[in-house]
Amino acid sequence: MRRDREALRILLGGMLGLALAMGIGRFAFTPILPLMQRDLGMSNATAGWIAGLNYLGYLAGAISCSLLPQLLRSRLLTSAALLASIATTLLMGATVSVFGWGMLRLVGGCASAILFIVISAEVADALTRRGHFHWTGALYGGVGLGIALSGSLVPILDAFGQWRGAWAGMGLLAALLAFAGIALGRRQDMIQTIPAETAVQSGGMRAIWMLAIAYFFEGLGYVVTATFLVAIIAATPGLAPYAPYSWVAVGLAAIPSTILWPQLARRCGARIALLLAFGVQAAGILASIWAENFWLVLFAAVSFGATFLGIVALTMAEGARRVPHDRRRAAAVLTAAFGIGQVLGPPLAGVMADLRHGFTLPLLLATLSIFVGGVFLAIDRCFSPPSAKEATLCPTSTSRSPAKAPPPSRKPG
Numbered sequence: 001m002r003r004d005r006e007a008l009r010i011l012l013g014g015m016l017g018l019a020l021a022m023g024i025g026r027f028a029f030t031p032i033l034p035l036m037q038r039d040l041g042m043s044n045a046t047a048g049w050i051a052g053l054n055y056l057g058y059l060a061g062a063i064s065c066s067l068l069p070q071l072l073r074s075r076l077l078t079s080a081a082l083l084a085s086i087a088t089t090l091l092m093g094a095t096v097s098v099f100g101w102g103m104l105r106l107v108g109g110c111a112s113a114i115l116f117i118v119i120s121a122e123v124a125d126a127l128t129r130r131g132h133f134h135w136t137g138a139l140y141g142g143v144g145l146g147i148a149l150s151g152s153l154v155p156i157l158d159a160f161g162q163w164r165g166a167w168a169g170m171g172l173l174a175a176l177l178a179f180a181g182i183a184l185g186r187r188q189d190m191i192q193t194i195p196a197e198t199a200v201q202s203g204g205m206r207a208i209w210m211l212a213i214a215y216f217f218e219g220l221g222y223v224v225t226a227t228f229l230v231a232i233i234a235a236t237p238g239l240a241p242y243a244p245y246s247w248v249a250v251g252l253a254a255i256p257s258t259i260l261w262p263q264l265a266r267r268c269g270a271r272i273a274l275l276l277a278f279g280v281q282a283a284g285i286l287a288s289i290w291a292e293n294f295w296l297v298l299f300a301a302v303s304f305g306a307t308f309l310g311i312v313a314l315t316m317a318e319g320a321r322r323v324p325h326d327r328r329r330a331a332a333v334l335t336a337a338f339g340i341g342q343v344l345g346p347p348l349a350g351v352m353a354d355l356r357h358g359f360t361l362p363l364l365l366a367t368l369s370i371f372v373g374g375v376f377l378a379i380d381r382c383f384s385p386p387s388a389k390e391a392t393l394c395p396t397s398t399s400r401s402p403a404k405a406p407p408p409s410r411k412p413g
Contacts, residue, residue: 007130009184014123015142016181020174021115023146023251025085025108028170029054030227031154031247032092034234035163044228046098048350051227052343053102057109059339064110065117066332078118082178084111090171093164117335121328124320136320137262137313144254144309149173151247158244207322208330210380212337215315217373218278219341222308224349224359224366225285229304232288232359233297242294246301253305261310262317270318271383274311278374281307282367289363322382341369 029051036042061081065072088108092101124136150170157169229250234243265273284303291297315334323330349362 003130007127007132007135010123010126011135011139013181013184014119014139015145016177016184017115017119018140018142019146020177020181021085021112022143024150024170024174024177025089025112026054027147027226028089028150031151031230031244032163032166034231034243035158035166037231039163040096044350044353048346050101050105051346054105054109055339055342055346057106058113059336059343061110061113062117062332062336062339065114066329066336069329069332072118072121072328077114081111081114084108085115086171086174086178089174090168093167113335113339117328117331120316120331124327136317137258140258140309140313141255144251144305147254148248148251151244151251155244207382208319208333210376210382211315211318212334214373214376214380215334216337216341217369217376218311219338220345221366221369221373222281223342223345224362225288225304227346228349228359229301236292239297242297246297249298249301250305253302254309257306257310258313261314265314269384270314271377274314274377275374277307277311278370282370285363285367289360
C-alpha cells in the first residue's frame with residue numbers, strides 16, 4: 001500500500017536523522033574520549049565539563065523549543081541545526097583548546113536537541129496520519145545505529161589519524177547520514193489524518209510533569225555511563241582492547257530495544273515496561289563497577305544499550321499519548337527535563353572520579369538516581385490503567401467528571 005511505503009520511508013529517514021543528531025552529534029565523544037585522554041592527557045574532570053557543556057547546549061535547545069514552539073516549524077532553523085551538527089563534529093579535531101572544544105560541544109548540543117525534537121514530532125505526526133503511530137518507537141533505533149557506526153569506525157580512524165582523524169571521520173559520516181536521511185524522509189503532507197488509537201484527551205502539559213521528573217533522574221543517572229563507559233573500560237587493566245567495541249555493543253543492543261520495549265508496553269502497560277527498563281539499566285551500571293572481565297563488560301554495555309533508548313522511546317510515546325494536541329511541546333518539555341539531568345551528571349562524575357581515583361562513587365550515585373526516577377514512575381497516576389474502572393485515577397486524562405467514563409461509541413474525527 002502506498003501509505004505503508006511512505007510511512008516506512010519517513011521512518012527510515014527519521015532514523016538516519018537521529019543517527020546523525022544523536023548517535024554522532026551527541027555520542028561520538030564517548031568512543032573518542034579515550035583517544036583524547038591518551039594523546040592529550042585530558043583529565044576526567046575536563047572531559048566531564050566538556051560533556052556537560054554539550055548537554056547544557058542540549059538543554060538550551062530543548063527549553064527554547066518548549067518556550068517558543070513556533071521555532072519547531074521553522075525550516076530555516078532546522079537546516080541551520082543540521083549544518084551546525086555536522087560542522088561542530090568536524091571542527092572538534094581542528095583545535096586543542098579546551099575552551100574551543102567546550103563551545104563546539106555547546107553549539108552541537110543545542111543543534112542535537114532541535115533536531116531530536118523536530119524529527120521526533122514530525123515523524124510521529126506523519127506516521128499517525130498514515131495509521132502507523134505504533135511504529136514511532138522504532139524511530140529511536142536510529143540513535144543506536146549512529147552509536148554502532150561510531151564505535152566501529154573510531155578504531156579504524158584512530159589507526160590513520162589518531163583523535164583528529166576520528167573527529168574528521170565522524171564529521172564526514174554525519175554529512176553522509178544527513179544526505180541519505182533527507183533523500184529518504186521527503187514526504188507529501190496531503191494525507192488524511194488517522195487518529196492514533198492510543199491518543200487521549202488531555203488537560204494540558206500538567207499531565208506529563210511527574211513523567212518529566214522521572215525522566216530528569218534517568219538523564220542524571222544514565223549520562224555517567226553514556227559519557228565515560230569506554231574510558232572506564234579503557235582504564236581497566238587487561239580490558240583496553242575491548243573498550244571501543246563496548247560502544248559497538250551498546251549501539252547494536254540499542255537498535256532493537258526501541259521496538260521491543262514498546263511491544264512490551266503494549267502487553268503489560270507503559271509503567272511496568274519503564275520500571276523494568278529502569279531496573280535492568282541500574283543493574284548494568286552496578287555491574288560496570290566490578291567489570292574486570294569480558295563477560296561483565298559485555299553485560300554492562302548490552303544492558304545499557306538495551307535500555308536507555310528504550311526508555312527514550314517509551315517516555316516520548318507516553319508524552320505524545322498524554323498531550324496529543326501538542327506533541328512538539330510535550331517532546332520539548334520532556335527533553336528539557338532529561339537535559340537538566342544530563343548537564344549535572346558529567347561534571348560531577350568527572351570531578352568525583354579524579355578525586356576518588358575511580359568511578360565507583362559516581363556509578364553508585366548514578367544507580368541511586370535511576371532508582372529515584374523509578375519511584376516517581378511508580379507513583380505517577382497518569383499512565384493508562386489496566387481497566388476502564390481505574391481510568392479516573394488520572395485527573396487530566398479527561399475533561400468529564402471523574403466518575404464517568406467516555407461513551408464507548410464516541411469516536412474522534
